[in-house]
Amino acid sequence: MKRLSSVLVILVLLILAACGEDKSDSNKENGNEDNQLKVAIIQQPSTFDPHMTSESIVRDTSVNVYETLITLNADYQPVTMLAESVDESEDGKVYTFKLREGVKFHNGKEMTSEDVLASMNRWKEKSPIARENLDTATFEATDEYTVVLNLEKSRLDTLELLAGQDYAPAIMPKEIIEEAGEEFVSEFIGTGPFKFEEWKQDQYIHLSAFEDYAAVDAPADGLSGKKEALVDDIYFYITKDTSTLLAGLQSGEFDIAGTSIGFNNYEIIKNDPNIDIYSAYFGTMNLVYNKKTGPFKDIKMREAVNIGLNVDDIMLSAFAYEELYKMNSSYINENVKNWYSEEGKEAYNQNDQEKAKQLIKEAGYDGEEIKLLTSRDIQYHYDIAVVVQEQLKQLGMNVKLEVYDWASHLEVRDNPDEWHLSTAGLNFATTPSQLVSLNPNWSGWLDDQKIPELMKSITEADSLEEGKALWDELQGYAWNEYLPLTQFGSVPVLLAARNNVEGLTIMDRPILMPLWNAEIK
Incomplete structure (x- = not known):
């Protein structure tokens, strides 16, 4: 009996080992041996500073790193994000934002009103949209977790402006903004579910999961609600040639084509059983x-x-x-x-x-x-x-x-x-x-x-x-x-992903394709 038990134990161990090897091989085949999302993008961003540009590729990559006081839900309506609540005065001239407490930046510092004040003042200066529409508006911090926006006149679209994704009003640490002065920020630190790791020019941008991310306790909804980093790393590979991008997607070198796959490739991708195609505008x-x-x-x-x-x-x-x-x-x-x-x-x-x-x-x-x-x-x-x-x-x-x-x-x-x-x-x-x-x-x-x-x-x-x-x-x-x-x-934006990628949210811009809540099965 002892000998039979030993044989059974050895067989079970061998089966478990074989299963582990199969899983590893499968992950390698899908280019995901380290729980990574590999995303091909067809152009290199000009910056990673969202205050300074309306460039789509900047938003598509940096939206995973930076967050705003107000954001857009799936109906393109403004809702709270880094603000826990917002109160509007009866005359529509004063907006009081109560900040969520315990939200950390990627450098470990807690976000407070001084960071929000510095960020919103810089955004108001740099963004042509903010300059045109909020030129005479002022922001003030009234306590550690409260920021107030004062307007000369009420507006129909105040919260929509603060949820805008062109020249996005991203919240950054005060010291990063002060160090930048009139220039682009040189450190890319936000509060999002992924943090910036590295940008190798003309090759890739590397983000990693932020372990201390403070998620909202609400269902995911457009750019709002709960965000989870379900992969350890995201690599945006700059792949300017659409033929290379297509071949990489078909072979499994890339998990996602994060920018247009090339409209001349539409029929090829549509008929590939291993790839799901998504169309948005x-x-x-x-x-x-x-x-x-x-x-x-x-x-x-x-x-x-x-x-x-x-x-x-x-x-x-x-x-x-x-x-x-x-x-x-x-x-x-x-x-x-x-x-x-x-x-x-x-x-x-x-x-x-x-x-x-x-x-x-x-x-x-x-x-x-x-x-x-x-x-x-x-x-x-x-x-x-x-x-x-x-x-x-x-x-x-x-x-x-x-x-x-x-x-x-x-x-x-x-x-x-x-x-x-x-x-x-x-x-x-x-x-x-x-x-x-x-x-x-x-x-x-x-x-x-x-x-x-x-x-x-x-x-x-x-x-x-x-x-x-x-x-x-x-x-x-x-x-x-x-x-x-x-x-x-x-x-149109033709996006595509290997069909083992789950949880992608694809919508018309300004939302398009955030990568939180996405994973590889």
């Missing part, structure tokens, strides 16, 4: 006019381009399949019910070349070179620019492509002497005041009195109904009388 694709210098200071030249372009051909050339993109004239996403508008749609996609040529003649255009700024780092930007160039040449314009890497593209776009037209993907906003294209401080240089006056009236309206009517008027005016840009339509 990040915002709108546009042609921005430089209204400060050059030929497009003249509204007739802007109208000529807008009237003469064949938007159907432009969108199809970039996104390959009609089922992927949306022809759309609204500046606000259709999911944001309070502000979606169809005003001005009669000016959209007119495709009238003869009328365009007549306007060019009336404008007195003499054939001067027109610089069209774009980047090949985002392929559909370049594809769109090529088609726009050809269509404008057919109208008689002398258009030259100015092609840069993405970081240089953003830098050049801030210089009005370097370009006349620019491709631009603009993120969806949850209120009109967050639309950078209607902000005088943004590239393109809005030079119009009526738009900021209407925007001010919207934010100071007594009711949502009144504000919505004013927004309808503004969008109609922008399309029919001013034309800060020509909008082409809603741009």
Whole structure:
């Protein structure tokens, strides 16, 4: 009996060992031997400082590291995050934020009102959206866990501004902000479920699970609710070639394609049984006019381009399949019910070349070179620019492509002497005041009195109904009388993941794909 028992014990141990080996081999096959999520992204962020940019890739990566006082739920409504509660005064001019206690930064320090005060004041200075809308507002810390926002006038959209994801009002330690001064922060420390570890330029960004993360005791809901780091590490691998990205996803080298997989790969991915494909919309694709210098200071030249372009051909050339993109004239996403508008749609996609040529003649255009700024780092930007160039040449314009890497593209776009037209993907906003294209401080240089006056009236309206009517008027005016840009339509983001990845939340921007609550089974 003793010998039989010994044999049984040995057999059980061998079986357990074999099971362990199988699990290890399986993990290695899936590239997850160390409980990692390996995410391929197609461009390198220009910074990891969310106060300083509206760049989508910065938000997509840094949203796992930084948090804000107020954030967005799955219905794109503002809800508390680092604030435990918020009280609004009867006149709408004072907001009192009670902070959650015991929330730690990634350096081990507890978050207090002094950190929030420093963060919000820096955000108010750096963000063009905050400068335009909250210029005269003041923040003050009244005790260790209370921050008060004082407004000169009440606004309809105060909490939406504080939940904005473009130039996000991320909360950072006071000392990190003071050390940065006027520059970008050099240490990336937040309160989120993952902490920053390393950024190897042009190779990867490494985040790791934050063991002391203070989760909210509420169901996960958009960017709000409970967040759990269910993997030990996240690696964002910068993979600029879509063929390499696709091959890596198919082989298991990557778990997730965290930026678009390339629209020409749609059928391949859709038919791969090991991969799940997700489609969402990040915002709108546009042609921005430089209204400060050059030929497009003249509204007739802007109208000529807008009237003469064949938007159907432009969108199809970039996104390959009609089922992927949306022809759309609204500046606000259709999911944001309070502000979606169809005003001005009669000016959209007119495709009238003869009328365009007549306007060019009336404008007195003499054939001067027109610089069209774009980047090949985002392929559909370049594809769109090529088609726009050809269509404008057919109208008689002398258009030259100015092609840069993405970081240089953003830098050049801030210089009005370097370009006349620019491709631009603009993120969806949850209120009109967050639309950078209607902000005088943004590239393109809005030079119009009526738009900021209407925007001010919207934010100071007594009711949502009144504000919505004013927004309808503004969008109609922008399309029919001013034309800060020509909008082409809603741009898809094709995301994909190996089918052993579970728990991904995928939504239209500004939420898209946070990586907390995701894991590999």
